[in-house]
Amino acid sequence: MELTLKKRKRNTIIPGFSLTLGYTMLYLSIIVLLPLSMIFFNTFSMSWSEFFETISHPRAVASYRLTLSTALAAGLMNVVFGTIIAWVLVRYQFPGKRIVDGLVDLPFALPTAVAGIALATLYAPNGWIGQFFDFKIAYTPLGIIIALTFIGLPFVVRTVQPVLQNLGIEIEEASASLGANRLQTFFKVIFPELIPAVITGFSLAFARALGEYGSVVFIAGNMPMETEITPLIIMTKLEQYDYAGATAIATVMLVASFIFLLIINIIQWYTNRKFNQF
Secondary structure (H helix, E strand, O other): OHHHHHHHHHHOOOOOHHHHHHHHHHHHHHHHHHHHHHHHHHHOOOOHHHHHHHHOOHHHHHHHHHHHHHHHHHHHHHHHHHHHHHHHHHHOOOOOHHHHHHHHOHHHHOOHHHHHHHHHHHHOOOOOOHHHOOOOOOOOHHHHHHHHHHHHHHHHHHHHHHHHHHHHHHHHHHHHHOOOOHHHHHHHHHHHHHHHHHHHHHHHHHHHHHOOOHHHHHHHOOOOOOOOOHHHHHHHHHHOOOHHHHHHHHHHHHHHHHHHHHHHHHHHHHHHHHHHOO
């Protein structure tokens, strides 16, 4: 027993751990914690009644609901289509594959305002795509979901793709040789290995969608109580020099984002622990 404890202690001692841990905490404090703390600091200038009145205003509550629902919908869509795209890029060879692979990263490089203008032009009632539908796409929550799906797609593809590359086609061939059909091979052999990567990609896409502004503001229409997202309300208050009100709403989104990401990380930890046991 004593030997096991010593061995475990010895295996956890990494050369330079104290130095790297100190640098990590210092870096995170300066880059992440200090800016976030200023949000709470500015909020403290308000009384509790003013704070509650600001964050519970019907216009703000409607924006919370819209932002969270569209971010969730876009994240789930990216999970489905991002996994399919990653599968195609890994498992199949076709002309122009390198070009398609490069296009996946385009939302990373494209300025969000340019993406928003392009999407609004495409899906407007008289746009290249919007003119063929009897219902409106742009200036509706559906348009917001499309914009958030566009900017979040690379997160899922790039997290699932390396896992599929490590899984090799030999696993599928072995499963087939043991009598499993295609659905059984996918859901019982491949999908369990993809779950941690899929959850990671979803959490990244969801977090990006919660704070997205540039690509959404052009296609949303920004109608209060209907298509007005929370980041737009924050920007509006900043333009009105209402810094306390802006930080109050930002605090709500920050806390909500932290709770959602914490839940996602707990689910990811549980799935990793479950599948690593086998």
